[in-house]
Amino acid sequence: MDAQALRSNQALVTYGVSYISLIPNELLEMIFVETVKATTRADEDHSSSCALTSLRLRPRPELLLTSVSQHWRAVALGMPLLWTEIRLFLRQNVDLVNLYLTRSQGQLLDIQFTGIHCDFHSQGSPEFDLDYLRISRIMLSHIHVCRRLEIHGAFPFPTLLDEINRIKAPMLEELMVHYPLNIPNSRHLLFTEDLLLSADRLTVLTLNGLWVSGLSPETFSNLLSHLTSLTHLTLIGEPVDYVRSRDIPVVEIPLLQTMILKPGPNISRTYLPTVFRTIRAPVLRELVLDFHTATPSRDLQSLVDKLKRGAPPFPSVRLLTLRSRSMAYDGWNALAHAFSGITTLSVSKSIVNQLMGFLSCSGRRDAFPNLRTLLFDDVQFEWSLLLQLLQIREAAGMPVREVKMRGFKKHAQSELVGKLMASLATYAPVVIGWT
Numbered sequence: 524m525d526a527q528a529l530r531s532n533q534a535l536v537t538y539g540v541s542y543i544s545l546i547p548n549e550l551l552e553m554i555f556v557e558t559v560k561a562t563t564r565a566d567e568d569h570s571s572s573c574a575l576t577s578l579r580l581r582p583r584p585e586l587l588l589t590s591v592s593q594h595w596r597a598v599a600l601g602m603p604l605l606w607t608e609i610r611l612f613l614r615q616n617v618d619l620v621n622l623y624l625t626r627s628q629g630q631l632l633d634i635q636f637t638g639i640h641c642d643f644h645s646q647g648s649p650e651f652d653l654d655y656l657r658i659s660r661i662m663l664s665h666i667h668v669c670r671r672l673e674i675h676g677a678f679p680f681p682t683l684l685d686e687i688n689r690i691k692a693p694m695l696e697e698l699m700v701h702y703p704l705n706i707p708n709s710r711h712l713l714f715t716e717d718l719l720l721s722a723d724r725l726t727v728l729t730l731n732g733l734w735v736s737g738l739s740p741e742t743f744s745n746l747l748s749h750l751t752s753l754t755h756l757t758l759i760g761e762p763v764d765y766v767r768s769r770d771i772p773v774v775e776i777p778l779l780q781t782m783i784l785k786p787g788p789n790i791s792r793t794y795l796p797t798v799f800r801t802i803r804a805p806v807l808r809e810l811v812l813d814f815h816t817a818t819p820s821r822d823l824q825s826l827v828d829k830l831k832r833g834a835p836p837f838p839s840v841r842l843l844t845l846r847s848r849s850m851a852y853d854g855w856n857a858l859a860h861a862f863s864g865i866t867t868l869s870v871s872k873s874i875v876n877q878l879m880g881f882l883s884c885s886g887r888r889d890a891f892p893n894l895r896t897l898l899f900d901d902v903q904f905e906w907s908l909l910l911q912l913l914q915i916r917e918a919a920g921m922p923v924r925e926v927k928m929r930g931f932k933k934h935a936q937s938e939l940v941g942k943l944m945a946s947l948a949t950y951a952p953v954v955i956g957w958t
Contacts, residue, residue: 548598551595551598552598552602555585555588555598555599555602555605556602556604556605558584558588559584559585559605559608562584563608585599585605585606600626603626603627603628603629603630604627604630605626606623606626606627606630607623607627607630607631607632607633607670608623608632608633608635609623609624609627609632609633609634609635609665610635610637611634611635611636611637611658611661611662612636612637612638612658613638613654613655613658614654615658617657617661620661624665629668630668631668631669631670631694632665632668632669632670632671633669633670633671633672634662634665634666634669634671634672634673635672635673635675636658636662636673636674636675637675638655638674638675663690666690666692666695667690667691667692667693667694668694669692669694669695670694670695670696670697671695671696671697671698671699671727672692672695672697672698672699673698673699673700673701673729674699674700674701674702675699675701693724694724695724695725696724696725696726696727697725697726697727697728698725698727698728698729699727699728699729699731699757700729700730700731701729701731701732701759702730702731702732702736702762723751723752724752725750725752725753726752726753726754726755727753727754727755727757728750728753728755728756728757729756729757729758729759730757730758730759730762730763731758731759731760731762732759732760732761732762733760733761733762733787734761734762734763734764734765734766734791734794735764737761737762737763737764738762738763738764739763739764739768740763740764740765740768740770740771740772740801741768741772743763743774744772744773744774744801747774747776747802748774748775750776751777751778752778753776753778753779754778754779754780754781755779755780755781755782755783756776756779756781756782756783757782757783757785758782758783758784758785758798759785759787760785760786760787760790761786761787761790761791761794763794763798765791765793765794765797766791766793766794771797771800771801772801773800773801773802773803774801774802774803775803775804775805776802776803776804777805777806778806779804779806779807780806780807780808780809781807781808781809781810781811782802782804782807782809782810782811782837783811783813784798784810784811784812784813785811785813785815785816786813786814786816786817787816787817788816788817790817792824792825793825795823795825795826796825796826796828796829799826799829799830799836799837800829800836804837804839805839806839807837807839807840808839808840808841808842809840809841809842809843809844810837810840810842810843810844810862811844811846812843812844812845812846812847813844813846813847814845814846814847814848815846815847815848815871817847823854826857827853827854827857828857830857830858830860830861831853831856831857831860831861833861835860835861835862835863835864836861837862838864839864840862840864840865841864841865841866841867842865842866842867842868842869843858843862843865843867843868843869844868844869844870844898845858845868845869845870845871845874846870846871846900847871847873847874848873848874849873849874849877850874850877850878852881852884855877855878855881855887855890856881856887856890859881859887859890859891862891863890863891863892863893864893865891865893865894866893866894866895866896867894867895867896867897867898868891868894868896868897868898869897869898869899869900870897870898870899870900871900872899872900872901872903872904875899875900875901875904876904876905876908879904879905879908879909879911879912880908882912882915882916883908883911883912883915888915888916888919889919889921892921893921894916894921894923895922895923895924895925896923896924896925896926896927897923897925897926897927898927898928899926899927899928899929900928900929901928901929901930902928902929902930909926913926
């Protein structure tokens with residue numbers, strides 16, 4: 524710091540002014556937005572591995588920002604979009620909800636309802652608890668200005684779903700419904716006779732449930748056929764009841780670009796093959812198969828058999844993501860047949876070595892001929908296998924041009940990484956990066 528900067532800094536200290544107070548409001552607004560976004564992403568990651576109740580205790584960043592200084596408070600209160608995320612849960616302070624609704628100034632809302640089964644004031648079903656009914660009324664009275672709606676219940680909430688079906692949600696773009704085990708066949712969910720959704724607006728749909736409480740195939744197909752703008756579909760667990768149905772209608776989703784399948788433990792053997800058989804997605808670009816919580820390979824074998832023998836289900840897929848604790852040679856062989864056109868393959872850390880072993884095997888060096896990018900979840904794998912694989916692909920005229928690893932950045936200056944980079948530079952122009 525030069526002498527002039529030192530004098531300026533001393534003057535600011537003398538008059539009690541900090542550098543951060545000189546940040547222009549426009550830049551401060553950008554910082555606020557990114558802070559809230561980062562916290563939201565962290566909450567989503569946290570919620571996938573922790574109990575639902577833990578999220579209730581996490582402080583809201585926008586409230587913390589307003590308590591730093593009067594200037595920050597004025598800036599935050601002048602940003603209606605900062606207050607559009609409405610989180611609802613039982614035993615919640617309604618005054619806080621009303622505060623957010625007031626500060627959002629009529630902007631489209633992101634509403635998340637987390638129904639925790641706790642000590643209810645009323646006897647019998649928790650859906651008749653007064654607090655639950657009060658929270659439901661708040662949600663229903665604002666669903667017409669809702670952009671994103673997420674309902675996650677640990678107890679039945681058919682009354683709420685019934686009421687939702689009587690109210691239009693014309694602005695809804697994203698819908699996530701995680702329904703509990705004991706809603707019979709989810710008959711209350713998303714009636715398509717008089718759809719609450721705007722068919723040409725909804726782009727993201729997530730369904731999470733078990734087949735015993737899942738949508739009937741007819742309801743599921745009717746729902747998807749109405750959603751003409753759907754681009755992202757996520758199915759968690761086994762949310763469609765293919766077990767008790769024989770006539771399974773086929774549905775085409777013309778604009779679907781991303782599909783995520785995350786089956787849970789003890790899935791039925793018919794579920795995944797039926798999904799692949801009954802959904803047509805002519806422009807699907809990204810497919811995520813998350814088998815981390817699925818039961819052992821015996822429950823996935825029917826899918827493997829279908830992929831090996833049948834025609835490729837989604838020939839337009841270019842990015843395939845596979846998360847699993849293990850993958851046998853037979854499984855890799857089936858994926859290579861079904862998704863031969865992919866250019867990018869992303870795998871979880873447990874199966875990185877298995878993938879490279881399969882691609883280096885003399886009998887399958889022609890697998891995934893268009894593969895150019897590999898994405899690994901971790902840097903902890905046999906790097907010698909990677910070097911061998913890159914050499915084999917280069918010699919076969921199918922070179923890999925990019926390898927990205929999660930967490931690579933913090934190891935980038937290590938001696939081991941330096942040796943790897945030097946080895947790569949001797950034979951192929953491969954880009955090494957991180958995610």
